Structures are given as C-alpha cells and as structure tokens.
Amino acid sequence: MLDGLNPQQREAVIHHGAPLLIVAGAGSGKTRVLTHRIAYLLAERDARPSEILAITFTNKAAREMKERVDKLVGPRSAAMWVMTFHSACVRILRREAKRLGFPSGFSIYDQADSQRLMAMVCREMDLDPKRYPPRSFSAQVSNLKNELIDYESAADRAGSHLEKTLAEAYRAYQRRLTEAGAMDFDDLIMLTVNLFQAFPDVAEHYRRRFRHVMVDEYQDTNHAQYTLVRELVGHTAVTTADGEVVREGDDRSELCVVGDADQSIYAFRGATIRNIMEFERDYPDARTIMLEQNYRSTQNILTAANAVISRNESRKPKNLWSDQGAGPKIVGYVADNEHDEAMFVAQEVDKLADDEGVAPGQVAVFYRTNAASRVFEEIFIRTGLPYKVVGGVRFYERKEVRDLLAYLRVLANPGDVVSLRRIINVPKRGIGDRAEAMVEAFASRERISFWEGLLRAEEAPGLATRSLNAIKEFTALLTELQEKAEGVPPAALAEDVLVSTGYRAELENSEDPQDESRLENLDELIAVAAEFEEADPEGTLVQFLEQVSLVADADQIPGGGAGVVPPGERAPESASGGVVTLMTLHTAKGLEFPVVFLTGLEDGVFPHSRSLGEPKELEEERRLAYVGITRAQQRLYLTRAAVRSSWGAPSFNPASRFVAEVPRDLIDWRTDPEKSAWSAATTRREPAARSRDTGGRPVASYAPGDRVTHDKFGLGTVVSVDGMAEKAKVKVDFGASGEKTLMAAYAPMEKL
Numbered sequence: 244m245l246d247g248l249n250p251q252q253r254e255a256v257i258h259h260g261a262p263l264l265i266v267a268g269a270g271s272g273k274t275r276v277l278t279h280r281i282a283y284l285l286a287e288r289d290a291r292p293s294e295i296l297a298i299t300f301t302n303k304a305a306r307e308m309k310e311r312v313d314k315l316v317g318p319r320s321a322a323m324w325v326m327t328f329h330s331a332c333v334r335i336l337r338r339e340a341k342r343l344g345f346p347s348g349f350s351i352y353d354q355a356d357s358q359r360l361m362a363m364v365c366r367e368m369d370l371d372p373k374r375y376p377p378r379s380f381s382a383q384v385s386n387l388k389n390e391l392i393d394y395e396s397a398a399d400r401a402g403s404h405l406e407k408t409l410a411e412a413y414r415a416y417q418r419r420l421t422e423a424g425a426m427d428f429d430d431l432i433m434l435t436v437n438l439f440q441a442f443p444d445v446a447e448h449y450r451r452r453f454r455h456v457m458v459d460e461y462q463d464t465n466h467a468q469y470t471l472v473r474e475l476v477g478h479t480a481v482t483t484a485d486g487e488v489v490r491e492g493d494d495r496s497e498l499c500v501v502g503d504a505d506q507s508i509y510a511f512r513g514a515t516i517r518n519i520m521e522f523e524r525d526y527p528d529a530r531t532i533m534l535e536q537n538y539r540s541t542q543n544i545l546t547a548a549n550a551v552i553s554r555n556e557s558r559k560p561k562n563l564w565s566d567q568g569a570g571p572k573i574v575g576y577v578a579d580n581e582h583d584e585a586m587f588v589a590q591e592v593d594k595l596a597d598d599e600g601v602a603p604g605q606v607a608v609f610y611r612t613n614a615a616s617r618v619f620e621e622i623f624i625r626t627g628l629p630y631k632v633v634g635g636v637r638f639y640e641r642k643e644v645r646d647l648l649a650y651l652r653v654l655a656n657p658g659d660v661v662s663l664r665r666i667i668n669v670p671k672r673g674i675g676d677r678a679e680a681m682v683e684a685f686a687s688r689e690r691i692s693f694w695e696g697l698l699r700a701e702e703a704p705g706l707a708t709r710s711l712n713a714i715k716e717f718t719a720l721l722t723e724l725q726e727k728a729e730g731v732p733p734a735a736l737a738e739d740v741l742v743s744t745g746y747r748a749e750l751e752n753s754e755d756p757q758d759e760s761r762l763e764n765l766d767e768l769i770a771v772a773a774e775f776e777e778a779d780p781e782g783t784l785v786q787f788l789e790q791v792s793l794v795a796d797a798d799q800i801p802g803g804g805a806g807v808v809p810p811g812e813r814a815p816e817s818a819s820g821g822v823v824t825l826m827t828l829h830t831a832k833g834l835e836f837p838v839v840f841l842t843g844l845e846d847g848v849f850p851h852s853r854s855l856g857e858p859k860e861l862e863e864e865r866r867l868a869y870v871g872i873t874r875a876q877q878r879l880y881l882t883r884a885a886v887r888s889s890w891g892a893p894s895f896n897p898a899s900r901f902v903a904e905v906p907r908d909l910i911d912w913r914t915d916p917e918k919s920a921w922s923a924a925t926t927r928r929e930p931a932a933r934s935r936d937t938g939g940r941p942v943a944s945y946a947p948g949d950r951v952t953h954d955k956f957g958l959g960t961v962v963s964v965d966g967m968a969e970k971a972k973v974k975v976d977f978g979a980s981g982e983k984t985l986m987a988a989y990a991p992m993e994k995l
C-alpha cells in the first residue's frame with residue numbers, strides 16, 4: 244500500500260486525526276496520495292467503504308480513482324462515494340428533498356434552462372432586456388448562490404437601483420424554481436448547505452456516515468462548496484481572537500484536502516484560492532504537507548512551467564523538481580493561419596507515430612475556447628486522424644434532443660414549467676402564444692401551477708374553443724403518458740412519446756434533409772436511455788434525467804457529468820491505439836498525456852482578450868497556461884497562427900506573452916518565432932491555401948456535391964451553383980445549420 248510513495252507522500256497517507264492539507268505543484272502525486280490514502284484506510288485502519296467520501300473534479304477522475312482503489316483493495320470499494328460535489332449533493336437531496344419542500348423527483352435545471360427561466364421572470368417584471376440582460380442576471384444570481392447569499396440577504400445589501408432589481412428578479416426566479424419543483428446547478432450545493440444548517444439531525448447523520456472526507460483540486464472549490472465540506476466534517480475548533488485553540492472540534496470526521504493554488508482556474512465561477520490560504524486559519528490544528536518532486540514531466544517541461552508561473556505576483560514560490568532528465572526540447576511553431584496550425588499538428592502526430600511509435604491515444608491538443616475545436620476536427624477528418632472532443636460536445640443542446648428531454652421531464656414532474664412550456668406546442672397542435680398567455684394569467688390569478696391551469700382551462704376566460712380543445716387534447720395525452728411512465732422504462736417511454744405526440748411522424752414525413760439528422764439524434768438519445776437501463780436495470784426515469792442533466796452540463800460546470808458518455812464522445816479507436824484527445828484547457832485539469840500541443844498561443848486568444856489589461860484575470864490565464872504545460876509528460880508543442888479568422892474577418896494577434904516567458908533556449912523553433920501576418924502572407928507554404936484573409940485570392944470554383952467548410956456554418960455540401968467566378972452564388976446544405984446561399988467570392992468558406 245505504501246510502495247511507490249516518497250516519504251512525504253507516505254506521511255500523508257498514514258496521517259491520522261487532525262485535518263490535513265497537501266499543497267503541492269502539478270504532477271507531484273497529490274491525486275495519487277488520495278487514492279492510496281483511501282486504500283490504506285480500508286486495508287489498515289478498518290474503515291468501511293461506506294464511510295468514505297472523496298470529491299473529485301470530474302466524473303472521469305472519479306471513475307479512475309475508483310478503479311485504482313479497486314486494484315488495491317478489490318471490489319469492496321463499490322459502496323464508497325467517489326464523485327463530484329454536484330453528484331454527491333444530488334444524492335443527498337434526493338433523500339431529503341421533502342424537508343426543503345421539494346418533491347424527491349425534483350428537476351435539475353442546467354444553465355440553458357435556468358437562463359430561460361430568468362428570461363421569463365424578466366419579461367414578467369417588464370424589464371428592458373437591453374438595460375437588464377437576463378443572461379447577466381442569471382450569472383449574477385449564480386455568483387450570489389456560490390457565496391451562499393439568498394435573495395433576502397441580497398435584497399438587504401442591495402444599494403443601487405440595479406442591485407435592488409437584481410434581488411427582486413432573484414426572488415421571483417427562486418419562487419418559480421420552487422413552484423416548478425426544480426433546482427439549478429448552484430442550488431444543488433447551496434440547498435445542501437441550507438439543509439445541513441437547518442436540520443442538525445440530517446447533518447449529524449451524514450457526519451456519522453462519512454468518517455473520512457477527501458477533496459481533490461481543492462483550490463477550485465467555491466465558498467458554498469467550502470462551507471459544505473465544513474458542515475460535513477463537523478465542528479471546527481473554537482479559537483480566541485488571537486488564534487489560541489480553546490476547544491478542539493469534537494467528533495470531527497477526518498478531512499484531507501489536496502490542491503495547488505497555482506492551478507486555480509475557476510475564479511470566474513466563484514472558486515477561490517482563499518480556501519487554501521485560509522485553511523490553516525479555519526482549522527488551526529491542521530497539518531500541512533508539501534510535496535516537491537514532480538513525477539510527471541521532464542525537466543525541460545517543468546522549467547518552462549515554473550518560468551511562466553513565477554511571473555504571477557500573488558503566489559507563494561515553490562520549488563518543483565524532476566529526476567527524469569531534461570528530455571526533448573519544447574517545439575515551437577508559428578503557422579500562417581489556423582488551418583495551417585491544425586495541419587502542422589496532424590502531420591506532427593503522424594510523424595511521431597512513424598518515427599517513435601507514439602499512438603494517437605497518447606496525444607492531446609488543448610485550446611482556450613470550445614469553438615477552436617472546429618478547425619482541428621475538420622483537418623483531422625480530412626487527414627483521417629482519429630480523434631475525440633472531450634467536453635465540447637453540444638449534443639444535449641440540440642433542439643430535438645431538448646424537446647424530447649422536456650417531455651420526459653414533464654412526465655417525471657408536471658410542475659416543471661420551463662419544460663412544459665417548451666413542448667406545449669411542439670409539435671404544433673394549435674396552442675398559440677395568446678392561449679398560453681391566457682392560461683398563465685389565469686393560473687397566476689388562481690394561484691395554481693401552470694399545469695393545473697391547463698387542466699382547468701375551461702374556467703379560463705376568453706379562450707377560443709379551438710384553443711381549449713387543443714389544450715384538452717394535450718393534457719389528455721400527457722396524463723395518459725404519465726400513467727404509462729410508472730411502469731415503462733425510460734427508453735420505451737421516450738419512443739412512446741415520439742410516436743404518440745406525432746413528433747417522429749412529422750420528422751419522418753418531412754422533405755427537409757436536416758430532419759433526418761434530427762431523427763438520428765433522437766434515436767441516439769433513446770440509445771443513451773437504453774444504455775442507462777442496461778447499466779442499471781432498476782433505474783427510474785428520474786435517475787435517467789438526473790444523469791443526463793449532469794452530463795449535459797459537463798463542460799459548463801467544473802465536475803459535471805455523471806457517467807453517461809455523450810454520444811459525440813464515442814469515437815472509433817484506431818488500430819494503432821486510441822484517438823487524439825481534443826479539449827479546452829479547463830477540462831484538461833488533473834490529466835496527463837505523453838504528448839501535448841498547446842495551441843492558439845496568441846495575445847487575445849490565450850491570454851483571452853477579456854483578460855488583457857486586467858492584472859487579476861491575466862494571472863488566472865497564466866495559471867491556465869501552467870495547467871496546460873504541466874499536463875505534458877515527454878513532449879510539449881507551443882503553436883500559434885500569424886493570422887486567424889474569426890467569423891470571417893482576419894485578426895492579426897501578436898504572440899502570446901506566455902511563450903515569451905519560456906526561456907528561449909528550451910524551445911526548438913520550427914519556424915521564425917517572430918513570424919507576422921505580413922511575412923506569413925509572403926512565405927505561404929501551401930499555394931492552395933485560400934488567402935481570403937489577405938485579400939486578392941483566386942475564387943475557388945465549386946460544383947454540386949463538393950464538400951466545403953464555412954467558418955460559421957461548419958461542414959456542408961454544395962447543392963447548386965449559379966453564375967461564374969467572382970459572381971458565383973453557391974447554395975450549400977450545412978446540415979444542422981440549414982441551407983444557405985453564399986457569394987463564392989466573399990464567404991469565409993473553403994472547398995475540402
């Protein structure tokens with residue numbers, strides 16, 4: 244159990260009693276300590292698996308941790324709770340929801356749902372969306388919740404008119420959520436804290452149960468999560484004003500948290516390194532252990548990472564070292580444009596495979612924003628390089644997928660007003676906006692839910708007979724489905740919904756080619772439900788929806804995802820082993836890869852334009868760079884594009900300052916490191932590359948059937964061409980984005 248650990252790590256694993264904080268740089272074995280500690284607790288200290296709660300950052304990390312503990316102690320580990328904050332809270336809330344006035348089948352609103360609800364609230368309040376943008380209200384309410392500020396406190400502390408309006412919207416939003424029997428993501432944490440604080444017996448129950456609490460990536464917990472941990476562990480010590488411990492916390496659970504302040508990258512979501520800084524103050528008897536040896540990366544990579552992060556002013560200096568030798572130099576590459584950058588990555592991966600037998604599965608490509616994956620995907624498809632996109636898959640945001648989920652959610656919880664109103668006239672059944680508004684007015688006058696309003700629609704004044712009949716048919720249909728929902732498993736129920744509502748027939752009878760892909764997506768969702776049933780034959784509709792809503796938001800919240808693999812993430816493995824992983828820097832946390840490409844290293848891209856001139860945000864971007872660099876085990880590539888087109892307009896970003904912060908002699912430049920847009924234009928390597936960015940290009944000639952890629956609409960197929968050369972108009976079918984007619988000479992489009 245203690246093999247393969249250095250003395251500090253061993254000390255951390257066997258540490259007993261007082262809270263333990265492990266602060267250490269990337270790759271120093273923090274996560275490994277947690278895994279070994281769990282195994283040690285089970286094997287040597289007679290802990291029962293059910294007494295263990297380990298919070299990880301992603302579900303992937305949770306699965307890996309469980310597997311590793313499995314290897315060390317066998318299948319007993321099944322009863323442990325190894326999961327994200329959100330998943331753990333959902334489990335607790337399902338059991339205790341009634342105490343908070345929620346049904347145990349409460350809905351979970353993801354970011355899109357909660358934004359819709361906030362938009363409804365703002366409309367009801369007659370707020371001008373230009374002055375009071377609902378999205379911004381949504382984000383601010385989220386921040387308040389992360390700080391555990393409820394709407395009453397928000398109202399109390401509101402000074403300006405804007406703050407008062409916000410507090411008012413917060414209150415109305417919360418009321419609507421409660422009426423709908425729904426919680427948003429931030430509620431999951433905040434309501435669990437409220438639950439513990441309002442019901443000491445509940446808190447006591449979980450404290451007794453979880454004798455050992457562990458948290459990985461502790462630097463990214465926000466205030467609400469921090470408080471949750473404190474509540475779970477039990478009373479902290481009581482101290483006098485000058486810090487003397489008067490009374491030790493009695494009967495506390497054992498707490499072990501690990502983190503690295505240099506890797507705090509979620510400040511924008513209310514995560515705060517204050518938690519690390521103040522740990523010692525809040526737990527005065529805490530032990531702190533530092534780890535200094537990095538086992539992940541070569542010295543060159545580590546030196547680069549240290550050089551970059553040392554530019555941050557607000558940090559404690561660290562001394563991270565590796566005994567793996569210098570390793571190959573870091574490779575630098577300045578591409579002419581973003582296509583050239585992706586092409587370089589693809590060619591380099593091929594070369595590594597040929598020359599050194601590196602499998603695609605050992606390679607990761609990181610970028611700053613989700614949208615950047617598109618060009619890599621297109622080039623990888625073109626060159627036949629197998630890949631998967633982690634985290635950026637927006638399958639669950641597609642309209643038809645959300646529609647079907649909305650039906651299922653209404654069946655599980657008819658109070659779910661956002662879902663109900665989404666599908667009330669989908670497919671069209673003659674319930675117009677006016678009828679909907681009348682029912683709403685009626686329901687709010689009668690103080691009943693919208694669903695009850697529909698059920699009693701004949702009492703609503705002014706409704707046309709046609710609308711009334713349509714509403715009656717709709718409620719009859721839903722009531723019938725609700726009865727079925729009791730006994731039918733999710734996949735069959737979903738199919739039933741599609742058939743009985745006419746949704747499937749409408750798509751099947753359509754001439755629109757897009758509707759075919761819509762049908763595929765719906766079938767894919769049913770396949771996800773079938774997979775869920777296979778994994779858990781007892782699984783209920785509510786549990787299925789819960790898994791889906793957690794996974795659907797996996798890329799929006801740290802640690803989302805609950806075990807269902809989003810369909811888009813399945814990729815065929817190549818014969819030579821695995822596929823290249825494409826992901827944003829934020830999702831890369833905690834992972835490691837033999838070969839890493841850090842792309843888009845341009846000021847304005849990474850660091851992100853919004854951080855330029857904002858010293859605090861710039862420091863956060865630099866921590867993100869540190870996270871990216873320290874994922875690499877053996878080889879690191881730093882790339883950028885001299886010209887990048889954003890929405891068709893070229894931008895000429897200077898090199899990222901982070902590259903300049905890496906000592907020059909560590910980098911082997913494959914191009915002129917100072918290459919600019921101007922020199923790129925004259926040293927273009929690929930004469931075929933279209934120079935729409937620099938003007939004066941030849942106009943590509945298109946023919947029906949040609950595959951094209953458009954900066955905004957993505958991949959498409961040419962349907963027809965009208966006119967010649969500069970005057971040519973091309974009609975292209977972009978699948979989900981629809982059919983567009985474009986001017987060949989001006990559209991940011993390329994032939995594949």
Ligand code: ATP
Binds near residue numbers: 267
């Ligand atoms: P991060 O900050 O990126 O999350 P970490 O501190 O959690 O990193 P780990 O992922 O636990 O680091 O460890 C990094 C790598 O080093 C892993 O491959 C791990 O197995 C290995 N490792 C850690 N400690 C040792 C050790 N004592 N001997 C050999 N390998 C080790």
Ligand code: MG
Binds near residue numbers: 273274275459833
């Ligand atoms: Mg880790």
